[in-house]
């Protein structure tokens with residue numbers, strides 16, 4: 164009697180002291196895929212059990228093997244000397260498998276892991292491929308439908324990642340999320356929308372192409388603007404030049420009239436002003452006996468030489484050649 168009680172006590176203390184390890188403690192898998200957990204201990208127990216959300220689904224009896232309730236739940240022996248180990252596999256994972264997965268060995272603590280069952284939905288960029296004119300402002304909208312949990316979304320424009328402002332609605336336990344990208348059409352680009360949840364190794368994506376056409380209208384406008392600017396500048400120059408020319412001519416004429424008037428009033432050439440002797444017209448020169456050719460008498464030129472000559476020789480016969 165005492166020996167039996169001692170044996171039972173020893174079994175319990177030894178069992179309790181058995182170290183049990185469950186891995187991984189957190190698993191995220193896609194619905195329909197497989198979930199795997201390892202449970203190991205240093206001592207060989209007589210029984211190992213696996214339960215999902217409190218429901219016993221697999222029992223492993225060292226003496227006789229694996230007992231499973233359906234073929235969705237199974238176990239694989241990975242025992243090596245000194246390491247008693249079994250892998251528990253849930254095939255075709257369902258949404259209601261999400262929650263607690265527990266492993267217990269005879270005399271050991273119950274180990275609990277958390278299983279998250281996620282959903283891969285679809286990804287679509289609304290409107291597909293686009294053709295825009297250079298400089299246009301435009302929006303791309305990415306729609307992720309039927310995801311769980313709420314997915315992460317991002318954009319990749321020509322391979323450069325851009326964050327996105329996601330907004331989501333739920334339908335049952337699934338999320339419809341969308342995010343908008345605002346771009347200015349500069350060059351032909353590939354626009355990719357990436358959507359992911361932790362259970363996915365590589366994000367789901369959708370790619371469209373933005374084809375950018377040169378803004379011919381703007382080019383023409385620039386050309387016209389340049390032409391007009393040049394024309395206006397040329398016209399202005401001509402007008403200003405014309406005005407200046409006219410003003411000069413008018414002033415000269417006015418001066419001439421003034422001189423004429425003075426001369427007429429004084430009766431004699433004004434000594435104080437060389438211009439007092441204005442053009443007298445085309446005369447033949449008879450003083451020197453030259454008969455051929457004629458000269459224009461002029462003292463229009465306001466030259467000191469003219470003045471000196473004028474005072475030296477008097478106002479009488481003096482001539483200058485002016486090439487008109």
Ligand SMILES: *[C@@H]1O[C@H](CO)[C@@H](O)[C@H](O)[C@H]1NC(C)=O
Pocket residue numbers: 186187199200201241250
């Ligand atoms: C369980 O252990 C075995 C052998 O060590 C290994 O091949 C397998 O990948 C492990 N499974 C998990 C889910 O860690």
Ligand SMILES: *[C@@H]1O[C@H](CO)[C@@H](O)[C@H](O)[C@H]1NC(C)=O
Pocket residue numbers: 224225226227228229240241242243
């Ligand atoms: C598990 O594998 C170990 C080592 O190969 C073996 O000794 C043991 O009997 C196996 N257990 C079952 C239930 O098949």
Ligand SMILES: *[C@@H]1O[C@H](CO)[C@@H](O)[C@H](O)[C@H]1NC(C)=O
Pocket residue numbers: 231232233234235236237238
């Ligand atoms: C237990 O799983 C195995 C495959 O792992 C399967 O062949 C067997 O039918 C399952 N047993 C039950 C009772 O579903």
Ligand SMILES: *[C@@H]1O[C@H](CO)[C@@H](O)[C@H](O)[C@H]1NC(C)=O
Pocket residue numbers: 291292371372
């Ligand atoms: C968008 O353009 C690419 C390459 O030009 C083409 O392969 C793809 O089928 C197009 N997609 C749609 C939705 O038209």
Ligand SMILES: *[C@@H]1O[C@H](CO)[C@@H](O)[C@H](O)[C@H]1NC(C)=O
Pocket residue numbers: 326327328
């Ligand atoms: C996202 O939205 C918030 C509020 O609507 C705004 O303040 C923020 O600038 C947005 N970020 C981007 C990158 O568009």
Ligand SMILES: *[C@@H]1O[C@H](CO)[C@@H](O)[C@H](O)[C@H]1NC(C)=O
Pocket residue numbers: 308309332333334339
């Ligand atoms: C999610 O998107 C699908 C497909 O576009 C649509 O049928 C459904 O009504 C949407 N759900 C919600 C809550 O908007």
